Amino acid sequence: MSEELVTITVDGREIQAPKGAMLIEVTDKANIKVPRFCYHQKLSVAANCRMCLVEVEKAPKALPACATPVMEGMVVHTQSAAAKAAQHSVMEFLLINHPLDCPICDQGGECELQDVAMGYGNDVSQYVEGKRVVLDKNIGPLITTELTRCIHCTRCVRFGEEIAGIRELGMTSRGENARIATCVEQTVASEMSGNVIDLCPVGALTAKPSRFAARAWEMMQHASVAPHDCVGSNLFVHTLRGEVIRVVPRDNEAINEAWISDRDRFSYEGIYSEDRLTSPMIKQKDEWKVVDWDEALKFAADGIKSVLTQLEQAEIQDDTQSESEDSGEVVNKTNPADKIAALVSPNSTLEELYLAQKLLRSLGSGNIDHRLRQSDFSDQDAAPTMPWLGQNIEDLEKLNAALLIGSNVRKQQPIIAHRLRKATLNNAAHISFVNPRVYDFHFPVASNIAVAQQQLSAELALIAAAAFKASANDVPDHLKKALSGLKPKVEHKAMVSQLKEGENTTVLLGDLANMHPDFSVLRVLAEAIATQTNSVFGYLTEAANTAGAWLAGAVPHRGPAAATEDVVQGSVFAEQNPDAVLLLNVEPDADMVNSQAMIETLQQASRVIAITAFDSAALRDTASVMLPAATFAETSGSYVNAEGFWQSFKGVCQPSGEARPGWKILRVLGNLLDQQGFDYVSSDEVRDELRSQCENIELDNTLNNAATIKINGAAAELMRCGDVPMYSGDALLRRASSLQQTQDAQVICVRLNAAEASRLGVAESDSVLVKQGNSSAQLSLVIDDSIPTGSAWIPMAVKGNELLGDAFGEIMVEKV
Amino acid sequence: MNTTDTQLSKQSCAEIDALLAKFPAEGRKSALLGALNVVQHENKGFLTEDLMDAVARHLDLAKIEVYEVASFYSMYELKPVARHNVAVCTNISCMLMGSQSIVNHVENKLGIKLGESTADGRIYLKIEEECLAACAGGPMMQVDHVYHENLTPEKVDEILDGLE
Numbered sequence: 009m010s011e012e013l014v015t016i017t018v019d020g021r022e023i024q025a026p027k028g029a030m031l032i033e034v035t036d037k038a039n040i041k042v043p044r045f046c047y048h049q050k051l052s053v054a055a056n057c058r059m060c061l062v063e064v065e066k067a068p069k070a071l072p073a074c075a076t077p078v079m080e081g082m083v084v085h086t087q088s089a090a091a092k093a094a095q096h097s098v099m100e101f102l103l104i105n106h107p108l109d110c111p112i113c114d115q116g117g118e119c120e121l122q123d124v125a126m127g128y129g130n131d132v133s134q135y136v137e138g139k140r141v142v143l144d145k146n147i148g149p150l151i152t153t154e155l156t157r158c159i160h161c162t163r164c165v166r167f168g169e170e171i172a173g174i175r176e177l178g179m180t181s182r183g184e185n186a187r188i189a190t191c192v193e194q195t196v197a198s199e200m201s202g203n204v205i206d207l208c209p210v211g212a213l214t215a216k217p218s219r220f221a222a223r224a225w226e227m228m229q230h231a232s233v234a235p236h237d238c239v240g241s242n243l244f245v246h247t248l249r250g251e252v253i254r255v256v257p258r259d260n261e262a263i264n265e266a267w268i269s270d271r272d273r274f275s276y277e278g279i280y281s282e283d284r285l286t287s288p289m290i291k292q293k294d295e296w297k298v299v300d301w302d303e304a305l306k307f308a309a310d311g312i313k314s315v316l317t318q319l320e321q322a323e324i325q326d327d328t329q330s331e332s333e334d335s336g337e338v339v340n341k342t343n344p345a346d347k348i349a350a351l352v353s354p355n356s357t358l359e360e361l362y363l364a365q366k367l368l369r370s371l372g373s374g375n376i377d378h379r380l381r382q383s384d385f386s387d388q389d390a391a392p393t394m395p396w397l398g399q400n401i402e403d404l405e406k407l408n409a410a411l412l413i414g415s416n417v418r419k420q421q422p423i424i425a426h427r428l429r430k431a432t433l434n435n436a437a438h439i440s441f442v443n444p445r446v447y448d449f450h451f452p453v454a455s456n457i458a459v460a461q462q463q464l465s466a467e468l469a470l471i472a473a474a475a476f477k478a479s480a481n482d483v484p485d486h487l488k489k490a491l492s493g494l495k496p497k498v499e500h501k502a503m504v505s506q507l508k509e510g511e512n513t514t515v516l517l518g519d520l521a522n523m524h525p526d527f528s529v530l531r532v533l534a535e536a537i538a539t540q541t542n543s544v545f546g547y548l549t550e551a552a553n554t555a556g557a558w559l560a561g562a563v564p565h566r567g568p569a570a571a572t573e574d575v576v577q578g579s580v581f582a583e584q585n586p587d588a589v590l591l592l593n594v595e596p597d598a599d600m601v602n603s604q605a606m607i608e609t610l611q612q613a614s615r616v617i618a619i620t621a622f623d624s625a626a627l628r629d630t631a632s633v634m635l636p637a638a639t640f641a642e643t644s645g646s647y648v649n650a651e652g653f654w655q656s657f658k659g660v661c662q663p664s665g666e667a668r669p670g671w672k673i674l675r676v677l678g679n680l681l682d683q684q685g686f687d688y689v690s691s692d693e694v695r696d697e698l699r700s701q702c703e704n705i706e707l708d709n710t711l712n713n714a715a716t717i718k719i720n721g722a723a724a725e726l727m728r729c730g731d732v733p734m735y736s737g738d739a740l741l742r743r744a745s746s747l748q749q750t751q752d753a754q755v756i757c758v759r760l761n762a763a764e765a766s767r768l769g770v771a772e773s774d775s776v777l778v779k780q781g782n783s784s785a786q787l788s789l790v791i792d793d794s795i796p797t798g799s800a801w802i803p804m805a806v807k808g809n810e811l812l813g814d815a816f817g818e819i820m821v822e823k824v
Numbered sequence: 825m826n827t828t829d830t831q832l833s834k835q836s837c838a839e840i841d842a843l844l845a846k847f848p849a850e851g852r853k854s855a856l857l858g859a860l861n862v863v864q865h866e867n868k869g870f871l872t873e874d875l876m877d878a879v880a881r882h883l884d885l886a887k888i889e890v891y892e893v894a895s896f897y898s899m900y901e902l903k904p905v906a907r908h909n910v911a912v913c914t915n916i917s918c919m920l921m922g923s924q925s926i927v928n929h930v931e932n933k934l935g936i937k938l939g940e941s942t943a944d945g946r947i948y949l950k951i952e953e954e955c956l957a958a959c960a961g962g963p964m965m966q967v968d969h970v971y972h973e974n975l976t977p978e979k980v981d982e983i984l985d986g987l988e
Contacts, residue, residue: 178886181895
């Protein structure tokens, strides 16, 4: 659109508008109301509902405002007799086949058709014949169709094609028989499909989980922030009498535009799952018993105190022993508090994370971590203050080329994938992937490399070698050995030249890279590729508050705001042998890279304090006290998204039962343990305390003092690999019942490609024996040629995962 | 792609590829009408879901796009039909010239209604939705792509009896 301005007159008002803009955009901006159904500012113009007809002087008939470009001197009347007559006729026409039974329609009260009919409809229709009836289609567990109500605006069809990138819905037949259909009754399987519910101007597409649950005027609307991915989509939570009824997007052009993912829309169902822990419980003589808060908190605090006292006594004994022996050797004194550890979910709020680390550190232990699914910590000292996207989310759509490493961005961060898709549509951007399996994307992919996870770093090294060759820079010492003698292939060179030649380019590490056992190697190589091609280096962090967890100091080696001086440091969980463990929103059977090892460690600890919203068999097995915590929408707090943007939100409803916000539980624990500085009265105070420490932080993903890397060569013939399925990432999602009925919800199985299966002598749908170390499980086998040879693909975080060990470890698959 | 998916015949593929050559590379959808004609012709005059899916794969379109087009145009049959396609035009010119009596005659003669096929699988009586653009010769009908104009019941009998 050119910048040239033209002057038009609408209803007697002179308006300046960019030449070529559609009339409806101009009137919308000038706050002049023109009724419409099919027009939507984020979708292409269809001009098929005709509701926006207006009178334009010198035009023989009324023109649709959505499809009429403005021209110099145009004189428009939106309220003239001719315009109104046209609008009234269209309204009558649209109502011919639309049922007039608003009281029994779920959309009633928030229906665009209802509203516009109030303004433009007649009391009585001239049409007395029978109305058409269209059979409803079952398009999955998230959306209910009531196709008789459809007015054929095709917003949902255009959304599928233009935004979701999948043509799933379409309009079949014609004339009176025209109807919205999926091809042959398929489930709509887009990760953003729920947006058609908001787009539908009538009650033809409504949200299945919240259907008939409340009327628009009964609900309260509260602003909130999505609690799952690193985007931090803005939400409105709708509540009825203190319960969340549904979640809809809150427009924010800089983050989620007008959309949210299905995950963010429907995960609220988990809040009301049967597993919800509604009162504090303690374990006495292997029996769980419900107690009041005072008793539970005292039990928890006493647990920590007794562990500390025991350890101190043991220490004194050790000291006296060594003194009496008088060996003269310096005994390496361990800090007794090192026997205390905390694991915190990266979906916890900033306030919870900050208080958890503050509590641990004031007790003298630095053993706190949010990196539950990470297994390579070797370069943690070189890591940036906060791993972040390296750019604004909005800027992603300006990219010309991008390389994503270990990322299924479409399912893990649907909103970011949408921005990348826009880049491919607007700039013909070259988006490439290096992944441990082939993923499908809804945009053209320049190069989709898939190698077994044990070869991922070697593959990336080839691209890095090509990058150094292209830039003609010297290979720095720490990479020299790894990159010498490598012969990049054509596709590696092509990726590099796309990154090098593009104006806006980026290299992003996805969540699979972060979980990978060679994460440090992948990171060094990715950064080198970015530097050599002048690309922005960034991370697609795993959870809603992964970035925030780094700032809050929920890592063992750094305090809040990445401070290292005067900070109690600890070690990573795998190296510990803790006696008391604090779990914050963590489920040991699903949230760890090696759930089995985690469960074993917890079983050996004498006290495990679980602050959790949900009761589960794994927690009952491992914990000694469960403190019921508030979930998403029930607690106030803040998240920091991948672009480093702080977003605070309020609790919008009372926590279920006796549950309490996590930050309050941690505050009281701090008080009961006689620690100073736990007298906060609001979560805002906690946030502000952290915020003031973070004031001078500049975000920078540069690696400091990267270590010499070694590309791992020979690994076992078959290695396990798997991602966290879209609807399994956290405890809330795993209990969101409608999402769990979708095609994207996964049950545990093992996937092999055909060649690997025949090598192992197993066949499709066989039940196979899967062994990892001492553990084994019988899983069903799926032949899937998107899995590279050398990989056995088993999803993480799904039921059954706890039977096996390291999600990226050696594995054996045998015929039963 | 699933190996059990219906495949198009070599002949169909060749004809569709010849059609594709007539359009710019980015306009593969332009060949859709022609492609459906080819496939319908080869499949005894009607399309199946499997065949439409095969066309979608061949043209690199979404299944629903093919479905939309196939269900929109009356020249595509989405259910099995008899081998001869008989369509009596009932649009305005033909109607004024007495097409209704032709339709009645045909229905009585064959013992079927518009939109049905004879039990012996010989004749399918199509509901013609559009004007067939032979107004000067109304009433008229189309039998297997051939126009027959200025119809009388006798002429209709002769034509229909001549069909195998």
